[in-house]
Amino acid sequence: MTDRYSRQELFAPIGKEGQQQLQSKHVLIVGAGALGTGSAETLVRAGVGHLTIVDRDYVEWSNLQRQQLYGEDDAERRLPKAVAAEQRLRRINSSAAIDAIVADVTTSEIEALTEGVDLIIDATDNFDTRLLLNDIAHKRRIPWIYGACVGSYGVSCAIVPGETPCLNCLLETVPIGGATCDTSGIIAPAVQMVVALQMAEALKLLTGNKRALRGKLVSFDLWSNQYTAIGVDRLKKEDCASCGSQPTYPYLQASNHSRTAVLCGRDTVQIRPPAPVERDLETLAEQLSRQGGTVQGNPYLISYTIGAHRLAIFRDGRVLVHGTKDVAEAKSLYHRYLG
Structure with missing residues (x-):
């Protein structure tokens, strides 16, 4: 060496x-x-x-x-x-x-x-x-x-x-x-x-x-x-x-820093919570599984697919809403499934 x-x-x-x-x-x-x-x-x-x-x-x-x-x-x-x-x-x-x-x-x-x-x-x-x-x-x-x-x-x-x-x-x-x-x-x-x-x-x-x-x-x-x-x-x-x-x-x-962003090269909107949070992914996975759709995960994030959209939810509270570039639609899905 x-x-x-x-x-x-x-x-x-x-x-x-x-x-x-x-x-x-x-x-x-x-x-x-x-x-x-x-x-x-x-x-x-x-x-x-x-x-x-x-x-x-x-x-x-x-x-x-x-x-x-x-x-x-x-x-x-x-x-x-x-x-x-x-x-x-x-x-x-x-x-x-x-x-x-x-x-x-x-x-x-x-x-x-x-x-x-x-x-x-x-x-x-x-x-x-x-x-x-x-x-x-x-x-x-x-x-x-x-x-x-x-x-x-x-x-x-x-x-x-x-x-x-x-x-x-x-x-x-x-x-x-x-x-x-x-x-x-x-x-x-x-x-x-x-x-x-x-x-x-x-x-x-x-x-x-x-x-x-x-x-x-x-x-x-x-x-x-x-x-x-x-x-x-x-x-x-x-x-x-x-x-x-x-x-x-x-x-x-x-x-001067936005809380939503349409990601480059992706049919995806990122949404950040208004204040820092620490999500319990295990509990969240159980809650989402009761709402229909498909829940997958690893130690770092949960992937929740419902209809034409997929939400990737991180421990720090951020969510990537896949399947749309419309910020309003992404926010609607965010609030519907995550409160």
Whole structure:
């Protein structure tokens, strides 16, 4: 095992000193989907000492095409992604400290999640969460790396508080959103390219090679063979509410974080309870079984199928209502079966 990281240490910008720095770092990955699994595996193989991976969802068959840590058994068991990722990552590197958290990342959780973190990796699928990450990163002066992909397109940018413009600044100037995997699908090479872009910047930051950062927002389309790198230094705004001279961090306020969300690429609505709860899944399974329908479960969630809909109920009170994109319909089903 003494030569485990030898090829990485031979790379002069990292060397033995950089390898030691990697082993002392704590990285938070928000999202354990395509970008999250790729990033997590890269960091664990690179020797990052402490990794926290947070995700609100569970493994489904449609994930297996591009989410590299998961297998068919995970999809059959509907295992929470964070749990399945942790199990695979521990087999890859048993010396890494890995925390798996099954939760939705909101204003209630973000302060605790970022305690003692050296770098945040964006592996989310929505700007609601990204802007939350952006604000906490600037409040705590933690660098973070934005990344997104859809179809054959991808985009990435490293954001360093106090030095670069933030995501809030970029959104006002650069068109970096629009299509979703629900409408355009996605191919695995686009995922892998964004992971490569994010992880290259991550290794630079974690080994003290900040001067090597691109300083640009990179976008590409693998199908049409396009690649663009936009200099972002001049986009920083002095009056930005997230990174300006008098920041108010608006996205850390609960009023700016929705309690329902239509999930990307899914005929699914997520509903979070108005206050934190701890559901007794065993008792709930018994109650639901008396209402008809089909109840299945594992230690982390219950799956309740009734008619054309399926409700996945987590211990933290969150519910994924499958079979609809209509928030009102999802809420109606939620209240009908869960009170």
